[in-house]
Amino acid sequence: MSDSKPPETLVSKEQRIYAEWLNRGMRIGFVLLVVTFVLYVTGIVKPYVALQDLPQLWGLPAAEFRKAADAPAGWGWLRLAASGDYLNFFGIVLLATLTVPCYLRLVPIFHAARERVFVAVAILEVLVLLLAASGLLVFGGH
Amino acid sequence: MIQVRLAIGALALFALPEIASAIDRQVALAGAAPAAGAAAIGAALPWWFWPLLLFIVCFFLGIVAVLGGVGGGVLFVPIVSGFFPFHLDFVRGAGLMVALAAALAASPRLLRSGMASLRRAMPLALIGSASSIVGALVGLALPANLVQFALGLTLLAIVALMWRSRRSDFPHVESADRWSAALRMNGVYFDAGADRVVEWKTHRTKAGLVMFIGIGAMAGMFGLGAGWANVPVLNLLMGAPLKVSVATSMFVLSIVDSSAAWVYLNQGAVLAIVTVPSIIGMMLGSTIGVRLLTVASASLLRKVVIVLLLVAGGRALLKAFGI
Numbered sequence: 001m002s003d004s005k006p007p008e009t010l011v012s013k014e015q016r017i018y019a020e021w022l023n024r025g026m027r028i029g030f031v032l033l034v035v036t037f038v039l040y041v042t043g044i045v046k047p048y049v050a051l052q053d054l055p056q057l058w059g060l061p062a063a064e065f066r067k068a069a070d071a072p073a074g075w076g077w078l079r080l081a082a083s084g085d086y087l088n089f090f091g092i093v094l095l096a097t098l099t100v101p102c103y104l105r106l107v108p109i110f111h112a113a114r115e116r117v118f119v120a121v122a123i124l125e126v127l128v129l130l131l132a133a134s135g136l137l138v139f140g141g142h
Numbered sequence: 143m144i145q146v147r148l149a150i151g152a153l154a155l156f157a158l159p160e161i162a163s164a165i166d167r168q169v170a171l172a173g174a175a176p177a178a179g180a181a182a183i184g185a186a187l188p189w190w191f192w193p194l195l196l197f198i199v200c201f202f203l204g205i206v207a208v209l210g211g212v213g214g215g216v217l218f219v220p221i222v223s224g225f226f227p228f229h230l231d232f233v234r235g236a237g238l239m240v241a242l243a244a245a246l247a248a249s250p251r252l253l254r255s256g257m258a259s260l261r262r263a264m265p266l267a268l269i270g271s272a273s274s275i276v277g278a279l280v281g282l283a284l285p286a287n288l289v290q291f292a293l294g295l296t297l298l299a300i301v302a303l304m305w306r307s308r309r310s311d312f313p314h315v316e317s318a319d320r321w322s323a324a325l326r327m328n329g330v331y332f333d334a335g336a337d338r339v340v341e342w343k344t345h346r347t348k349a350g351l352v353m354f355i356g357i358g359a360m361a362g363m364f365g366l367g368a369g370w371a372n373v374p375v376l377n378l379l380m381g382a383p384l385k386v387s388v389a390t391s392m393f394v395l396s397i398v399d400s401s402a403a404w405v406y407l408n409q410g411a412v413l414a415i416v417t418v419p420s421i422i423g424m425m426l427g428s429t430i431g432v433r434l435l436t437v438a439s440a441s442l443l444r445k446v447v448i449v450l451l452l453v454a455g456g457r458a459l460l461k462a463f464g465i
Contacts, residue, residue, distance in 0.1 A: 002361055004325075004443060010256045010330050010331060010332055011253070011254060012261075012340070013253075015253050015256075015259075015260040016253070016254060018253060018292065019249070019250040019251075019253035019254045020250070021247055022246065022250045022253070022396070023250035025246075026246045026247055026250070029243075029246075030231075030243070030425070033422070034419055034422060036414075036418075037414065037422070039417040040414060040415075040418075041190070047412070049188045051190075051415070052189055054189050054413075054415055055186075055187065055188075055189055055192070057190075058227065058228045058413060058416065059227050059228065059229050060229055060230065060234060060409070060414070061229050061231050061410050062229070062231040062232065062235075062282070062410045062411035063296075063409070063410070065229070065231075065232075065410065065413075066410045066454060071410055072410070073408060073409060073410045074408045075408075083163070085413075085414050085415070086414075088345060088406075088414035088417075088418055089412075089414070091418075092239060092412060092414070092417060092418075093407070094240070094401045094405055095242060095243055095246060096242065096400050097247060097400070098396075098400070099396065099397050100442065101201065101398045106260075115325065118261065118264060120310075121264045121265055121268055122264065123294045124268055124396065125264070125267065125268045125271065128271050128272050128275070128401055129271065129273070129397075129400060129401055129404070132271075132275050132400075132401040132402075132404035132405055132408075133404045133407075133408075135408040137275060137279060137405060137408070139449075140390070141232070
């Protein structure tokens with residue numbers, strides 16, 4: 001990919017704003033991920049599932065792991081957020097959620113430009129992501 | 143280089159604790175039955191061994207992925223599920239997060255350069271993210287050996303696609319179709335290599351949108367990321383320039399993989415001990431890979447990637463049959 005700066009007019013305003021928001025969020029998420037992982041593996045923050053027990057558990061399917069470790073599903077991790085392993089979820093969740101605020105930022109821009117199709121696409125995408133994040137979608141489990 | 147220092151720091155972080163007990167356990171393992179299987183070996187080794195190895199492997203995968211021109215996810219899932227003791231559920235969850243993190247890291251620069259097109263990506267990402275949720279739900283509901291089998295077949299198909307596909311830098315598009323015009327799937331970017339402004343438009347939009355349903359479902363089901371499928375559809379089918387296709391594909395992944403990742407998160411299929419070292423290793427490796435781009439032989443590395451995928455695909459098929 002080229003390092004050369006393109007003429008400013010070739011990149012739309014909404015695209016530049018989206019890139020800026022994404023860039024900031026990504027940096028915060030990555031730092032959060034590294035810091036919380038260091039706290040976890042060094043034992044500075046005690047984990048919910050002991051590190052020594054993990055080799056007996058990580059070979060199980062996710063559903064069996066949850067039963068064996070009495071681990072939460074969905075947003076249940078928030079109750080355990082003070083433990084080292086689930087502390088890492090702040091960074092993970094931030095990365096998985098980053099698209100939502102970026103898309104919400106686009107809505108007023110497209111609305112002002114009377115771009116109805118893109119307003120609809122942006123809102124639908126946010127709804128799809130929120131539905132996925134809600135934990136309402138469950139389809140059995142093996 | 144700061145990346146190398148960070149990598150060494152991370153290695154030390156893993157390696158320092160419990161080094162003595164690790165030696166004891168290794169000795170005990172040497173006396174165990176050799177046919178105990180990967181899971182038993184995984185359980186016998188100290189907890190830090192596999193995450194440390196995962197970090198190292200992901201570091202090198204990050205380098206190879208950049209130099210080979212593929213996303214990290216497509217290498218991560220087959221290799222880690224084939225050779226590490228983690229259950230496929232956790233590997234796919236981590237695979238999606240790895241692909242997502244890489245896409246999120248690359249997207250701001252691609253958007254600012256004008257290579258990735260926000261407007262073009264939005265409709266494709268909407269379809270892809272909705273279908274990736276379905277793929278993830280189905281993938282988590284199916285037995286692991288069935289998913290391994292489908293993964294093995296998919297990897298072999300990717301190998302065939304990579305081996306045979308021709309890419310076109312600037313495909314000829316006579317005129318934009320109705321859908322393309324309505325969704326404004328066109329644009330202008332400055333190509334520094336060619337030192338000119340390139341105008342582009344797309345066609346066969348409906349077929350492209352349909353293809354993204356399948357691509358999204360596979361991304362969610364296998365946790366692969368889907369750059370390997372996005373680029374041919376955008377470039378060869380829809381007629382976008384190659385650079386725009388690669389950049390837009392990466393940006394689309396930052397959205398599609400988010401929705402699928404949520405399904406894995408909500409089902410408890412994301413483990414920090416698997417996911418975080420993978421992301422950090424892959425991202426450090428990618429940074430080194432980008433720096434090596436100017437000196438490495440792209441065609442040789444592409445062949446290395448094909449061989450890796452072939453081995454991983456074969457391994458997935460063997461695992462599907464319990465071998």
